[in-house]
Amino acid sequence: MGYSKTILVTGGAGFIGSHVVRLLVNKYSDYRIVNFDKLTYAGNLKNLTDVENAPNYAFVKGDICDREALKNVFEEYNVSDVIHLAAESHVDRSIEGPMEFVMTNVVGTVNLLQQAKDSWNGEGNHVFHHVSTDEVYGSLGDEGLFEEITAYDPRSPYSASKASSDHFVRAFYHTYGLPIKMSNCSNNYGSHHFPEKLIPLMINNIVHKKPLPIYGKGDNIRDWLWVVDHASAIETIFHKGRVGESYNVGGLNEWTNIALVKHLCRLMDQKLGRSEGESEQLITYVTDRAGHDMRYAIDATKLESELNWKPSVTFEEGLDHTVDWYLNNSEWIEEITSGSYREYYESMYDNR
Numbered sequence: 073m074g075y076s077k078t079i080l081v082t083g084g085a086g087f088i089g090s091h092v093v094r095l096l097v098n099k100y101s102d103y104r105i106v107n108f109d110k111l112t113y114a115g116n117l118k119n120l121t122d123v124e125n126a127p128n129y130a131f132v133k134g135d136i137c138d139r140e141a142l143k144n145v146f147e148e149y150n151v152s153d154v155i156h157l158a159a160e161s162h163v164d165r166s167i168e169g170p171m172e173f174v175m176t177n178v179v180g181t182v183n184l185l186q187q188a189k190d191s192w193n194g195e196g197n198h199v200f201h202h203v204s205t206d207e208v209y210g211s212l213g214d215e216g217l218f219e220e221i222t223a224y225d226p227r228s229p230y231s232a233s234k235a236s237s238d239h240f241v242r243a244f245y246h247t248y249g250l251p252i253k254m255s256n257c258s259n260n261y262g263s264h265h266f267p268e269k270l271i272p273l274m275i276n277n278i279v280h281k282k283p284l285p286i287y288g289k290g291d292n293i294r295d296w297l298w299v300v301d302h303a304s305a306i307e308t309i310f311h312k313g314r315v316g317e318s319y320n321v322g323g324l325n326e327w328t329n330i331a332l333v334k335h336l337c338r339l340m341d342q343k344l345g346r347s348e349g350e351s352e353q354l355i356t357y358v359t360d361r362a363g364h365d366m367r368y369a370i371d372a373t374k375l376e377s378e379l380n381w382k383p384s385v386t387f388e389e390g391l392d393h394t395v396d397w398y399l400n401n402s403e404w405i406e407e408i409t410s411g412s413y414r415e416y417y418e419s420m421y422d423n424r
């Protein structure tokens with residue numbers, strides 16, 4: 073079949089990438105979706121078993137730092153567009169070892185930009201959509217929201233690497249005219265989220281009655297968005313966003329970490345038939361994350377007013393779906409937590 077677009081989705085086996093791949097494969101039978109992923113500890117093809125046999129889906133194992141592999145995939149599939157999600161994504165890991173973040177997030181992104189520039193050669197109708205984070209803007213006090221014009225002020229090795237990649241993406245637009253679009257999103261949650269991140273870690277630990285480690289006093293604030301809504305925002309920006317522009321993505325759902333974990337404890341006590349207050353007793357305050365950003369909060373007005381996007385669920389609804397998914401898919405998380413991840417997590421936890 074002749075496809076109207078062939079979209080290379082990098083990092084499609086990860087948490088957000090798998091939701092983007094699923095959405096595009098199911099909704100656009102005239103698009104071919106090529107998932108290019110290195111399958112690091114965070115990549116898992118079991119995230120995509122429901123679409124793996126679709127005729128418009130292909131998987132290529134590869135590293136965005138490997139220029140030859142990128143050249144091959146662009147040529148073999150005649151890639152017309154890119155949605156770039158491949159990254160090292162966990163702040164705590166970036167504190168333990170920043171170099172992997174420099175390699176994938178900075179060097180890998182520049183490799184990919186160069187390959188797209190060389191393959192497209194300034195001709196035709198293409199989009200290079202770079203998926204980034206609100207952490208590039210730094211840390212907020214009690215007031216204010218991150219806007220697209222907020223000055224970059226990254227503070228962790230992870231956010232410094234993402235900010236650097238954002239700068240390179242803009243540089244390729246201004247210098248070479250590469251048709252880029254960018255999105256900067258707040259904290260995601262939902263199914264297939266690797267259990268080193270706050271929400272899936274807490275869900276899994278509540279199930280197993282293990283300690284719930286809260287960094288510092290638990291008063292840091294994050295702004296949460298259901299991953300399915302992030303995927304729909306990416307779909308919208310990819311199709312309708314203006315070339316050269318960036319769009320903030322978020323749903324105005326600010327929670328302190330401690331309030332969120334207590335809410336989760338109450339919800340799961342009900343779902344698991346436990347007595348009220350039982351899971352809250354597992355809360356354990358541990359040493360704070362180094363350089364812990366205090367508050368993130370996104371102003372998504374530009375995306376909402378210009379492109380008519382809005383989130384489809386409230387935080388409470390999204391969290392309810394998410395907890396149900398983890399309870400109904402315990403083998404997914406068991407497989408991850410019984411492997412080398414367990415050793416990693418236990419060593420991190422011992423350090424705090």
Ligand code: NAD
Pocket residue numbers: 082083084085086087088089108109110111112113114115116134135136137156157158159160161162176180203204205206234256257258259260261266
């Ligand atoms: P993730 O860690 O779950 O997945 C990352 C994926 O990238 C994995 O499948 C991994 O195998 C792949 N990958 C890593 N290095 C690679 C390389 N060198 N070559 C090819 N593939 C490689 O991450 P996520 O949470 O799904 O985040 C995806 C993107 O969205 C990242 O760019 C991240 O910065 C951004 N983002 C994440 C959030 C969030 O809350 N998780 C919010 C905003 C933006």
Ligand code: DAU
Pocket residue numbers: 161162163164204205206207257258259260268269270271273285286287292293294329361368
């Ligand atoms: O804002 C977007 C970013 O959100 C993405 O760019 C990152 O890829 C993603 O990992 C996420 O970063 P955070 O550092 O905000 O997410 P994390 O789940 O690691 O932590 C959320 C908050 O919870 C943060 O304030 C630290 C705290 N925390 C985290 C863990 C893992 C705890 O208190 N205890 C924990 O065990």
